[in-house]
Each structure stands twice: as structure tokens, then as C-alpha cells.
Amino acid sequence: MTNLSGTLNQSITGLRAAQYALSVVSQNIANANTPGYTKESANLEEVSGPSTGLYTGHGSLGGVRVASTGRNDDPVLDARLRTTQADSSMADTTASQLASVETLFPEPSSSGLGAQLNAVWNDWGNVSNNPGGSSSTAVRQTLLSDTATAAGTLNTMSSNLTQVASTTSQELAANVTTMNTDATDLAKLNGQIGIATATGANANSLLDQRDSLLSNLSSLAGAVATINANGSATVLVNGQTLVSSTTSNAVSVNSTNQISVGGTAVTLSTGSMAAQVSALNTTIPGFQSQLDSMAAALASTLNNAQANGFDQNGNAGTAMIGPSSGSGPVTAANISVILTNPAGIAAAATQTTGGNLDGSNALAVSNTGTSATSPDSMYATLVGAVGTASASAQQRKTNQDAVNSAVLQQQQSISGVNYDQEVSDMMTYQQAYNASAKVLTTIDSLLDTLINLVGNS
Amino acid sequence: MTSMSSLFNVTVANGNANSIANISIASNRLAALQNEMSSGQAISKPSDNPDGTVQAMALQGQLARNTQYATNSSDAMARLSTADTAFSQSVTVLQQARTLVVQALNTGAGDASSASAIAAQISGLRNTLLSLANTSYNGRPVFGGTTASGTAYDAAGNYVGDTGTVSRQISSQSTVSVSSVGTSVFGAAGSDVFTMLANIANTLQTNPSALNSSTLGQIDGAISTVSAAQSKEAASYTQVQAAQTTQVSTGTALQTQLSGIEQADLATVAIQLSSANLSYQAALQTTASIRQMSLLNFLQ
Secondary structure (H helix, E strand, O other), rough: OOOHHHHHHHHHHHHHHHHHHHHHHHHHHOOOOOOOOOOOEEEEEOOOOOOOOOOOOOOOOOOOEEEEOOOOOOOOHHHOOOHHHHHHHHHHHHHHHHHHOOOOOOOOOOHHHHHHHHHHHHHHHHHOOOOOOOOOOHHHHHHHHHHHHHHHHHHHHHHHHHHHHHHHHHHHHHHHHHHHHHHHHHHHHHHHHHHHHHHHOOOOHHHHHHHHHHHHHHHHOOOOEEOOOOOEEEEEEEEEEEEEEOOOOOEEEEEOOOOOOEEEEEEOOHHHHHHHHHHHHHHHHHHHHHHHHHHHHHHHHHHHHHHHHHOOOOEEEEEEEEEEEOOOOOOOOOEEEOOOOOHHOOEEOOOOOOOOOOOHHHHHHHHHHHHOOOHHHHHHHHHHHHHHHHHHHHHHHOOOOOOHHHHHHHHHHOOOOOOOHHHHHHHHHHHHHHHHEEEHHHOOOOHHHHHHHHHOO | OOOOOOOOOOOOHHHHHHHHHHHHHHHHHHHHHHHHHHHHOOOHHHOHHHHHHHHHHHHHHHHHHHHHHHHHHHHHHHHHHHHHHHHHHHHHHHHHHHHHHHHHHHHHHHHHHHHHHHHHHHHHHHHHHHHOOEEEEOOOOOOOOOOOOOEOOOOOOOOOOOOOOOOOEEEOOOOEEEOOOOOHOOOOOOOOOHHHHHHHHHHHHHHHHHHOOHHHHHHHHHHHHHHHHHHHHHHHHHHHHHHHHHHHHHHHHHHHHHHHEOOHHHHHHHHHHHHHHHHHHHHHHHHHOOOOOOOOHOOO
């Protein structure tokens, strides 16, 4: 197009294109801090004009137009980020769970269960030194109350561990609800994205919403997404379809913490829910059973000791420890001291009618704490296991967070907004606008010249 | 548009995240060191040092046992000292009896009233010896074995204790006997010192001329039995003394080991703390100055 009015039009398209590009810059700056926002750009394209008589072969000077508003995403990086986010969420959840389990075992300390058990064994030593006489009752009473303190600590530990499990269970249920909401939202969004794509409308903000839902689903359950040609997403969890096109399947969790998608059981291998399921089914029950074995060992050590000896009145010793419910096996939750009479402590190894002041059975018991199979060493093993698990979970969290943040940085360097970049673009389009405006005024003056020329003739 | 360089394009979200991550790393480290410094504990929870925690717990157990051995040893010492005094006094009493018998032998059977006076003194010594044999520590007769009754001998001089042994654990490997059974100190029933002294007194009272030098032999035999029991008990005493010395050094060694694991090295922590403080300030300062800058600062 080579006539003056055609060139006038060209410069107008230039003005409008620069204006549109500036509005994209403005949009980017406005959303620089919006979570999930993907940087946009104006994709400009040359417009061919109609051919004229003068330049029959080169009719390509129709100005400029905005072909589309680009979305600076990298689907491969996005998918990679979702994977690292899932791993990172799993590591975070595991670490924070173990950190809360760890607070239940405050060791090493001068007042923890370890110290309480040491006091019990030393009390047996004191009973051995003082099996009868005026001060013996006080010494025997101290043994009973120190034993009750240790039993009470075990009760508290057990109930706190149960509390951690029940909190985790509630969090898991809440996450299942979130997954269902996200899946339903995503199915709706898939429909909207499909329509937008089919009609050529700008779907960028819908795509941002889609990506943030995909990111949530991945962090929760390691859900894997496939992006379809029309922009909609298909999501699988452990091979089971969670969302396909505009339909979503329901996620549920049962009493044994089994997660199902659309009624089919799935095994989660990553994401925070995987950490919660593993805590509920493996980690916490493991610690609980170690604690129960330790409580049972304490009970059998003390009860066997009682059975081996004779009390202050010369009678065979009766059980000192039992379940608070009265029957059944002793666990950390129900361990309690059932011997109430201090004279019932079987300090003597030999039987004399009416009792004697032998303390050798008590002396033998006082050495129990040092044995390798003692409740003390079982407890130390448990504390060591909790500490090791927590320390390595923290380490994994640190590593996984670093991996995730590196990938996030990469992804953000493509999809995120940089002020310098935007300001530089702004200057570019400002100059483009100025230049187009200059062309406009030049054409205007040419037209003016032409019109005056015509008027003068 | 693709990224501007092979390095990262520092976007707004990136910049925020980086600054916050760096500041929070510096601040967490500072908080951990401050906690260590103020509590003086290198291990505040098991995950700080799982091995160290288990070791510390084992050391605490050993320390508690060591304390108990010390308690047992003091009790043993007190008991053995009480018995030792009784032993020495018993020997003195028997020697007095011997002197009296020698006196009686020298005087001969001539002076009945003098023999009767000596008989009365010997009866008195027998009673003194009986009360020595009933010496008690913490309400328990030290020569009565493990008997629950308050005495080892009744008023007639019959042994009413039992043959049980009273032991004290003074180290992880050794227990020491802190009792002597009355019959092995003062003689078996029938041939015990109380019967012997009663017989001597009786002889002096009724038939002084029957007294002969074989009585001296009996008394000497009794003295040597008591002395033998005393030296056996003295061996235990020495053993407990040695154990007490060991307990003190073991206690110190265990405490040192425990401190090494459990307690913060304050000098090192102080240096780390000041360097962490510096890092934290640097992170804040850098964020404050860099995050203000953008191309906008240079546009008019």
C-alpha cells in the first residue's frame, strides 16, 4: 500500500500495536506479585496489504497487528516443578511430623524418662540398704512413687503419640477434601479452557488457574498432569484418572488410611498425603510399638523381681505393675503401679516367717538398669531411632527444598516478571509509539503540502 | 520471550523468594546458636545429635549407678565402723576378763570373798559383752545377720539372729559383705563366750579351786576368734575405701564425658554466634539495598 492514506493507516496500526504492547507491560507489572501469574507478551505480526498497480508483486505493507497475547510458560519445566514440589511437600510434612514426635521424648535431660528409670533402680538400691526399720517405709514408699512417676510418663508419651496420629489423620482428611475441591474446579476449568481455545479467546488467566490447581494436586498427592492440545489437563494419581476433560473422580480415605480415587485404591509415593499415610501406617505405629514393648519390659522386669523375692512380712512378692484396666497386657498407655503397700516390695531373697531384713533381691533389681536388654536401653534405642529419623527427615527436607527452589528459580526466570525487563520493554514500545506518531505527523504534513498544492492551482 | 541469559533471570517472585530464603537461613542459624549459648546445651533435642543423645543417656545411667554405689559405700562404711568399734571393745572386755582370771589363779582358792568379787566382775563383763554383741546400726543388730528382730542375742546369751549375709554393691562388679554372723564371732551355741564367762563366774562362785590355767586358753581362743572376725571385716573396710576412691574418679570421668557430649563449647559457640550475627545483618543489609534498585531508579 503505497498511497498516503494507506501509510496513514499503517502508522495507526503501529500506534495501536505499541499501545497494546504497553498494556501488556502494564498487566505484567500489575501482576508481578500475583501467585501463579505467568508473564505475558504481545506477539506482533506484519500485515500484508492489498496489491496495487504500482507494486504488483510486493503487496505486503499493511502495517502491524497483535497476533496473540503470548504466555511465557515452559510446559516441561512446569511439569518438572510439579514433581519437585510434590517431593518437597512430602519431605516437609515428614520432617514436621517427626519434629512433633521428637518433642514427646525430651532427652537427654535430667528429668526425662531415662532419669526417672535411673531413680527407680537407685530406689531399689536404697531399699536393699534399708529393707526394714523405722526409715524403711519412707524408702519403700519413694520406690513406689518413683515407679508411678515413670509409669505416668509412659502414659503421657503414649497418649501424646496417639494425639499426633489423630491430628495427622485429621490433616489427611482435610487434604482429601481439598483434593476433591481442586479436582472439581479443574474439571470445570477444563471446560472453560476448551471453549476459549475453540473460540480463539484469550485463555491465559484460565491457564494460570489451571496450573495453580495442578500444582496443588501434585503437592498433595503427587498427581501427574498431561496438558492436552486444547489446553485442558488430564490428571492421574498413581495411574488412576482423577480428572479427565470435564469430569472428575472422587477421592476418599478409609479407616485404614487407604486412599482411593474413583473407588480404586491407590498407593501414593510422593506429596504431603503420602507422608501422612506413611506416618499413620508405619512411622507412628512403629514408635508406639517400641514404646509398648519398653513398657511391657519394665512391667515384666519389676514383676519378675517381685516374684523372685519375699516382702517385709515374709510373704512371696506379688506383682508391682499391671494394666490400669485390671486385665490384659501391659502397654505404655495402661501401665500403672498396682502395688500399694510399701511393705509388699520384695526386698528379700530368702523367706523367713514374719519376714527378715535381707535386701539381696532388691540389690539384684537395682542392677537391672545396666543390662543391655533393660527397659532403659530399649528406651534409649527408641529415642535414638526418633532422633535419627527426625534428623534425616530434616536433611531430606533441606535437600529437597534446595532442589525445588532451583527448579522454581528456573521456571520463574521464564514465567516470572522482572521489573527491569518490563521497564525496558516499556521504553521500547514508548519509542515505537513516538516513532509511529512521528510518521503520522509526517504523512499529515505531506497531505497538507498536497492539499495546498491543489488549492493553489 | 525466552530468558535473557543462560543464568537466571531474576524476576520479582524470584527476588522475593531468594531474599526471604537467605534471611531466614541466617536468622534460623542465629536463633539456633543463641539457644545453644543461652541454654549451654549442645543437644536440645534428639535429632540435634542422635548418637550423642543415646550416649548421653547411657552416661546419665552410669552416673546414676555410680551415685548409688557411693550411697551404698557410705552405708557400708558406717555399718563396718560400728561393727569395728564393737569388735575392739569386745576384745578389750575379753582381755579384762583374762586379767581377772589370772588374778583369781594367783590368789588361789584361799580367799572365797575375793573369788566371789571377781566372779561378780566377770558376770558384769559378760553382760557388757552381750550388749556389744547386740550393737545395732540403723536399728539392726550388726551381728544378727538378716534377722528382723532388734537383737542378735537374747538376755540368756542365745543367738536369735539368722545366718543371712548383708551385702552392699560398691561397684558394678563387686559386692561386699558388711555383716558378721554372731556365732562366728562369739562362738557357736554352747561353746560361746557368754556361756564360757558364765561358767567361769559360776566356778569362781561355787568352787574357786577348780579354776585352772586351761580357762586362760579358752579366753585366748575367744579373743583370737573375735580378732580374726575383726580382721576379716577390716578387709571389707579397705575394699570399700578403695571403691570410694574409684567412685569419685569414675564420677568425674563420666561427668566430663557427659559434658563433652551434652554441653556447648561456649567459646566456640560465642565465635559462631558473632559470625552468624554478622551474616544475618549482611543478608538484611543486602536485601535492603539491592531490592530497592531497578531500572526505574535511573529513568527520569
